[in-house]
Amino acid sequence: MDRCSRVFPCLSDPARRSALGLKVSLVLLHVIYVGILFLFNGDLIEKTKREPWYTSLYLLLFVATLVQYFITSSSSPGYVIDAIRAVNESNAIYKSLSVASKQPAPSKYGTVVETTDSSQSAPVGNNLTSWTKLVLAMHPPGTSIRTLTCSYCNVEQPPRAKHCHDCDKCVLQFDHHCVWLGTCVGQGNHCKFWWYIFEETALCLWTGFLYITYLKANLARACYLALTNQTTFELIRRRRIPYLRGVSARVNPFSKGICRNLYSFCCAQTSVYELEPLPTAQELEDKSRPYTCLDCITCRCC
Numbered sequence: 335m336d337r338c339s340r341v342f343p344c345l346s347d348p349a350r351r352s353a354l355g356l357k358v359s360l361v362l363l364h365v366i367y368v369g370i371l372f373l374f375n376g377d378l379i380e381k382t383k384r385e386p387w388y389t390s391l392y393l394l395l396f397v398a399t400l401v402q403y404f405i406t407s408s409s410s411p412g413y414v415i416d417a418i419r420a421v422n423e424s425n426a427i428y429k430s431l432s433v434a435s436k437q438p439a440p441s442k443y444g445t446v447v448e449t450t451d452s453s454q455s456a457p458v459g460n461n462l463t464s465w466t467k468l469v470l471a472m473h474p475p476g477t478s479i480r481t482l483t484c485s486y487c488n489v490e491q492p493p494r495a496k497h498c499h500d501c502d503k504c505v506l507q508f509d510h511h512c513v514w515l516g517t518c519v520g521q522g523n524h525c526k527f528w529w530y531i532f533e534e535t536a537l538c539l540w541t542g543f544l545y546i547t548y549l550k551a552n553l554a555r556a557c558y559l560a561l562t563n564q565t566t567f568e569l570i571r572r573r574r575i576p577y578l579r580g581v582s583a584r585v586n587p588f589s590k591g592i593c594r595n596l597y598s599f600c601c602a603q604t605s606v607y608e609l610e611p612l613p614t615a616q617e618l619e620d621k622s623r624p625y626t627c628l629d630c631i632t633c634r635c636c
């Protein structure tokens with residue numbers, strides 16, 4: 335771990351390490367969730383060859399979701415302390431401009447630095463700071479500044495701001511602290527967050543639809559095989575199997591009728607080996623006869 339921290343200094347901080355671990359886990363979760371589809375769903379691979387635009391669109395949504403995740407997780411939710419800094423800086427620039435207009439001699443940069451320093455050196459809780467006046471103006475007259483001051487980070491909270499115990503900062507228009515993003519959702523990233531949720535939902539629904547299609551096709555195939563007493567190998571390689579070559583596609587030579595097929599499939603004793611002889615030409619001819627209503631009632635072999 336020490337060597338790792340030396341190569342990647344950011345990993346020496348436990349908070350950053352856990353945030354990085356969270357991001358890697360989320361990406362892996364997405365890759366596994368989507369990757370399983372492409373590994374096992376042969377129909378999707380075939381569809382990709384026929385209609386490449388379909389899979390391209392799906393993969394585009396996959397990449398866009400992950401990109402939106404990283405954009406949202408790395409964006410600032412709008413911390414009160416940053417707003418205070420911005421107000422102080424804009425106030426300092428305003429003051430420096432007014433001073434410069436009255437005093438033509440001093441250098442521009444010197445004035446800005448001096449005014450900025452004087453503004454920033456004032457304690458945050460000082461009643462005379464621009465931020466305090468601004469916050470008080472946003473509340474009903476007579477509101478005590480003490481009730482507006484966060485007891486954790488000692489900043490005056492404007493309306494709708496709240497202290498986040500995970501970030502240990504006050505957040506403007508606090509929505510919630512998102513564990514998966516590893517940051518708060520607030521004024522600064524609320525829109526980005528909702529775009530991410532929208533893309534993630536679309537990706538989950540689309541992936542869920544692909545999973546359901548895959549399972550439905552495979553379950554239907556499995557049921558069909560059980561009902562007709564066929565193996566997957568016989569279904570797929572019918573033309574290449576010598577004992578099935580020349581047998582009509584709608585004839586299943588080993589079928590004993592749906593009821594008996596199901597009984598054998600579900601209730602056959604596994605300790606007894608059942609060896610099935612090849613049907614005779616006469617039996618195959620009987621099985622190829624078209625079905626009648628009577629055949630359905632009597633469970634004729636299919």
Ligand SMILES: [Zn+2]
Nearest residue numbers: 484487497504
């Ligand atoms: Zn706070």
Ligand SMILES: [Zn+2]
Nearest residue numbers: 498501511518
């Ligand atoms: Zn937070």
